[in-house]
Amino acid sequence: MPESTATECSGQSPPFLATNVRTDSTFEEIPVIDLSDATSADPMARRALADKIRDACINVGFVYVKNHGIPEVVIDNAVNAARTFFKLPLETKMSLDIHKSPNFKGYTGLLGENTNSENRGDMHEGFDIGWEELEEAGNALRGGDGAMAGGNVWPSDLPGFREAVLSYYHAGVKLGKLLFPLFAMALDVPENFFDDKTTKPAAIMRLLYYPPQTGVIDDRVIGIGAHTDYECFTILWQDQVQALQVLNADGKWIDAVPIPGTLVVNLGDQFARWTNDVFKSTVHRAVNRSGVERYSIPLFFGSDYDVQLQPIPGCVSEDNPPKYEVVTAGDYVKSRLEETYAHSK
Ligand SMILES: O=C(O)CCC(=O)C(=O)O
Ligand SMILES: [Fe+2]
Numbered sequence: 001m002p003e004s005t006a007t008e009c010s011g012q013s014p015p016f017l018a019t020n021v022r023t024d025s026t027f028e029e030i031p032v033i034d035l036s037d038a039t040s041a042d043p044m045a046r047r048a049l050a051d052k053i054r055d056a057c058i059n060v061g062f063v064y065v066k067n068h069g070i071p072e073v074v075i076d077n078a079v080n081a082a083r084t085f086f087k088l089p090l091e092t093k094m095s096l097d098i099h100k101s102p103n104f105k106g107y108t109g110l111l112g113e114n115t116n117s118e119n120r121g122d123m124h125e126g127f128d129i130g131w132e133e134l135e136e137a138g139n140a141l142r143g144g145d146g147a148m149a150g151g152n153v154w155p156s157d158l159p160g161f162r163e164a165v166l167s168y169y170h171a172g173v174k175l176g177k178l179l180f181p182l183f184a185m186a187l188d189v190p191e192n193f194f195d196d197k198t199t200k201p202a203a204i205m206r207l208l209y210y211p212p213q214t215g216v217i218d219d220r221v222i223g224i225g226a227h228t229d230y231e232c233f234t235i236l237w238q239d240q241v242q243a244l245q246v247l248n249a250d251g252k253w254i255d256a257v258p259i260p261g262t263l264v265v266n267l268g269d270q271f272a273r274w275t276n277d278v279f280k281s282t283v284h285r286a287v288n289r290s291g292v293e294r295y296s297i298p299l300f301f302g303s304d305y306d307v308q309l310q311p312i313p314g315c316v317s318e319d320n321p322p323k324y325e326v327v328t329a330g331d332y333v334k335s336r337l338e339e340t341y342a343h344s345k
Contacts, residue, residue, distance in 0.1 A: 027059055030062045046185065051186070060246075065262060070168070070172065075168065075237060078167070081164035082127070096153045099344070102149075113344070114340060115226075130150075147331050172205060187275060212291050229266065232274070236298045239258065239296065273324045309328070
């Protein structure tokens with residue numbers, strides 16, 4: 001991985017992080033980071049880990065994480081649940097059509113979504129959920145979710161599906177809660193900076209199924225078109241089928257080759273907003289040319305939906321004024337989802 005060219009202006013409080021350093025980065029590889037020290041009692045060990053994360057965020061915007069703490073069995077159960085769900089008859093899946101949901105929960109059919117507005121639709125099926133307690137009794141709708149308020153929808157005749165999917169969801173949220181303090185340290189703000197901005201996890205999880213595409217592939221109809229993610233960061237489980245690609249500053253697509261035992265973590269646009277582009281989100285896409293089906297499970301972890309996305313003080317200065325209009329996270333995510341689904345309304 002290239003050396004970070006980030007500079008920090010000394011003598012300022014909080015330190016000013018140089019902007020746009022990442023845009024010149026022609027990374028060829030996505031770094032692998034071991035999360036074992038994330039819970040270390042030694043602040044120096046956590047600091048060393050945060051430094052690695054900072055370097056990856058500034059230069060690449062994507063990392064693989066190992067020793068991430070999500071048990072293999074939890075992953076396997078969720079993936080098996082996804083396989084079973086996508087094999088249901090189309091009519092059953094369409095009864096959960098995401099277009100019927102006010103907050104974008106449920107099933108997306110092939111070409112139902114168009115993540116890159118220049119394309120003609122994405123060649124994947126999806127199933128989206130948001131926060132929900134595992135114990136159904138605890139599931140009164142939460143307050144404070146603003147534009148994104150609303151519950152999940154579930155298939156009625158798939159025993160164990162809800163439990164398997166929600167168990168992975170909660171394990172993913174737990175991992176996300178471990179990562180926020182590391183990102184905060186990487187930005188030179190207190191480790192608890194995001195605590196009061198992530199009190200009721202605004203995490204959307206998707207089960208994704210990509211059929212294989214063979215023969216001549218129209219670049220406007222691929223697994224998922226080139227895009228950046230909408231939240232702070234994404235935690236992605238992918239199977240062993242290569243499809244995900246990440247764009248470097250030379251305009252070259254770098255394969256995010258599946259590495260057993262790892263998850264991919266990438267920055268999203270809410271972090272670009274929090275950091276005034278110090279942590280930019282990196283463009284990526286997926287094209288399944290493998291000849292076999294592919295599954296992935298992204299979990300998009302954002303700020304609470306009622307929180308305003310305003311730049312962290314250390315990331316703005318007179319020379320680097322705020323680049324983004326301040327909006328609430330809920331309005332922001334909803335507007336991005338509306339664009340994504342507009343073509344199939
Ligand atoms: O399936 C993948 O590897 C990527 C999915 C993705 O980029 C997304 O859902 O935002
Ligand atoms: Fe993405």
